[in-house]
Amino acid sequence: MPRLPLLFLASAALCLVIGVGMGIAMGIAHDFHFAPVHAHLNLLGWTSLALMGLTYRAWPELAERRVPAIAQYVLSATAAFAFPFGIYLSIEHHQPGLAIGAAMVWMAGALLFLARLVLLMLRGAPAVRPAPMLAPAE
Numbered sequence: 001m002p003r004l005p006l007l008f009l010a011s012a013a014l015c016l017v018i019g020v021g022m023g024i025a026m027g028i029a030h031d032f033h034f035a036p037v038h039a040h041l042n043l044l045g046w047t048s049l050a051l052m053g054l055t056y057r058a059w060p061e062l063a064e065r066r067v068p069a070i071a072q073y074v075l076s077a078t079a080a081f082a083f084p085f086g087i088y089l090s091i092e093h094h095q096p097g098l099a100i101g102a103a104m105v106w107m108a109g110a111l112l113f114l115a116r117l118v119l120l121m122l123r124g125a126p127a128v129r130p131a132p133m134l135a136p137a138e
Contacts, residue, residue, distance in 0.1 A: 008053025015045020041084040075109030
């Protein structure tokens with residue numbers, strides 16, 4: 001499934017842009033009240049989704065079974081966006097329900113990712129996969 005790593009990376013890049021925009025807005029306003037929202041958007045969204053996408057790129061065998069691979073993406077990407085919004089609701093409106101629910105969804109996605117990696121290791125996947133070389137331009 002060659003598009004799955006790109007889905008992870010595109011979602012990660014979207015989180016990056018939103019997170020950087022939040023950081024700039026907070027800096028201009030000198031109001032860092034929502035720094036936890038900004039931090040979790042960058043950590044879960046940008047960093048974790050990007051690393052998952054790069055892992056799927058390095059080990060395409062992870063995506064051989066489409067349903068679990070897509071489920072892991074949906075769980076992780078959904079939670080990466082919902083959790084920071086839930087933190088906002090918790091800070092601003094004292095409503096932690098979305099943050100709690102999204103944290104549980106994130107955990108489900110992380111556990112599925114871990115399980116898929118463990119199964120891949122048990123099947124004897126190579127420890128390091130060389131990057132494909134691009135053909136020289138003619």
